[in-house]
Amino acid sequence: MQVGSLIAAGYDCEIFEAGPGRVVRRSRDGRSLEREAAVMRHARRHGFPAPEVFDADGPDILMEHVAGPSLLEETARAPGRAAEHGELLAGLLRRLSTVRSPGWLQAAAGRPGNRLLHLDLHPGNVLLTGDGPRVVDWANAARGAPGADVACTWLILATATVTQPSLEEGRAGLLAAFLDGVDPAAARPHLRAEARRRRAERDLTAEEQAEIDRFLAREAGEASL
Ligand SMILES: Nc1ncnc2c1ncn2[C@@H]1O[C@H](COP(=O)(O)OP(=O)(O)O)[C@@H](O)[C@H]1O
Ligand SMILES: [Mg+2]
Structure with missing residues (x-):
């Protein structure tokens, strides 16, 4: 093209x-x-x-062309609104959990279920417009159980390295509001598999790996992948 x-x-x-x-x-x-x-x-x-x-x-x-900032940029700009942004992410995953997967889409490994999963729904992949949010970057989409999508977003929000202090400032509020709006118990059994997938997908720094291990020990009762 x-x-x-x-x-x-x-x-x-x-x-x-x-x-x-x-x-x-x-x-x-x-x-x-x-x-x-x-x-x-x-x-x-x-x-x-x-x-x-x-x-x-x-x-x-x-x-x-979606003309608007990402949710990540908005959180960096206005960390005081992080709770609102966490609710928005949770609402998007709740909506997506009602969409059945097309039959031809591959099943996510080890995640039986028939819903459409995005599996990378983090604040950088949500663009904001006057007409509501748009979710981009569907490269990981698969068929499975919605808890896996929640686990993926949860893991990223809790452990991704951020360089801007305003993002670190917004992190706790965003995460708390996100978890309030989803079902963490349904996501917890998927956390280890999501951590493994994330590690296979990109080169994590030693610091990110350590952060993920601490997170799993806390939330999934497992210290290592
Ligand atoms: N339809 C679109 N309109 C405007 N900007 C977009 C659009 N799709 C993606 N982008 C911008 O490009 C960036 C990278 O695109 P994305 O689809 O997330 O690819 P990647 O897999 O490389 O992260 C996004 O974070 C967003 O800033
Ligand atoms: Mg992206």
Whole structure:
């Protein structure tokens, strides 16, 4: 697809301008994003706020340009509103837990269930608009039990390294409000598997690994992965 200038570079994708109100998300390694586009369309058809998809072709998805800051940027800017942001994240996961997975989507390992899971729903993947939030980055989407999605978000909120002091300041309030709005007991059995998946997915620093181990010891009764 024809693209304009680069507007964001993520872990395994780049986002380019692509005409008025549109962007292209392109995988860095050329892998096809057509399945991801179909997941986004499915979520949206079932009332979940994924960006609108216009086209998908090999490594490219042409979609709505969501003009607005991420929830992460908003928390850094206004840590006093962290509780509101935690509630928003919990509300998104509650909504998603009502959406059945398409039958063709792969099942998340060890997580029986028939719901659509995002499995990376952290504040950097929620963009805010005047018309409500939009959830991006559906690369990990799978079929399974909603507790796994809650465990994934919980683990990230509790352990991700942040560099801005305002984010560290907002962390406790955000996490408390998030846990108030979800079912932590249903998520707890999934914490260890989510920690393992996260470790396999990216290079964690020794400090992050230690933080995850402490978190698991506290919440899952397990000191190591
Ligand atoms: N539809 C969109 N409109 C505007 N910005 C977007 C859109 N999709 C993604 N972005 C921006 O690009 C960043 C990276 O995209 P994302 O889909 O999260 O990829 P990655 O897997 O690389 O994290 C996002 O955090 C967001 O800032
Ligand atoms: Mg992302």
